[in-house]
Amino acid sequence: MSFNTIEINKQRQDLSGRESVWLFGYGSLIFKADFPYLERRPASIRGWARRFWQGSHDHRGTPESPGRVLTLVESPGTVCAGMAYRVAPAVFDHLDVREKNGYLRFSTPMAFSDGGHEEGLVYIATEDNAAFLGPASEAAIARQIATSRGESGPNRDYLFNLADALRHLGVEDQHIFTLEKLINI
Numbered sequence: 001m002s003f004n005t006i007e008i009n010k011q012r013q014d015l016s017g018r019e020s021v022w023l024f025g026y027g028s029l030i031f032k033a034d035f036p037y038l039e040r041r042p043a044s045i046r047g048w049a050r051r052f053w054q055g056s057h058d059h060r061g062t063p064e065s066p067g068r069v070l071t072l073v074e075s076p077g078t079v080c081a082g083m084a085y086r087v088a089p090a091v092f093d094h095l096d097v098r099e100k101n102g103y104l105r106f107s108t109p110m111a112f113s114d115g116g117h118e119e120g121l122v123y124i125a126t127e128d129n130a131a132f133l134g135p136a137s138e139a140a141i142a143r144q145i146a147t148s149r150g151e152s153g154p155n156r157d158y159l160f161n162l163a164d165a166l167r168h169l170g171v172e173d174q175h176i177f178t179l180e181k182l183i184n185i
């Protein structure tokens with residue numbers, strides 16, 4: 001997949017002059033923090049739901065056989081719990097490469113689990129990106145996750161690591177836990 005969002009993301013927010021920036025992670029950014037951070041706090045955003053609707057041609061699949069990874073879809077009233085990281089602006093150079101397969105940075109209000117609010121950036125793969133796969137039954141999504149693998153390893157590890165991290169945070173997410181059960185049958 002030649003499409004990538006690195007250059008677009010650089011133009012989206014001007015982070016120059018900022019001492020630090022909050023990042024909200026809801027998928028692999030919860031369980032794989034391969035970047036330096038100044039602070040990490042459980043947090044949530046409102047109005048969005050996690051869905052395995054984004055294709056992965058790099059980390060968890062290949063161009064011929066894409067895996068499925070998470071994006072956020074609009075869902076009024078839904079609270080999406082995840083992890084917030086306070087990072088130096090330069091960390092976005094790394095994150096933009098990691099999230100290059102269709103994700104764009106958006107600004108969002110975040111609520112910390114232990115109180116307080118901040119504005120943060122979140123990577124979302126919207127439905128107009130070239131790698132977007134969209135909805136499918138949970139059985140079909142589970143089958144695709146069970147059989148895909150990419151540079152970062154088996155697609156199923158993405159799901160299992162996330163499910164473990166959510167349990168650890170005390171977060172209930174029906175989509176994630178149903179897929180985990182379907183793959184374990």
Ligand code: SIN
Pocket residue numbers: 024025026027028029030069070071099123
């Ligand atoms: C995220 O984790 O916040 C973005 C999607 C991903 O990298 O899995």
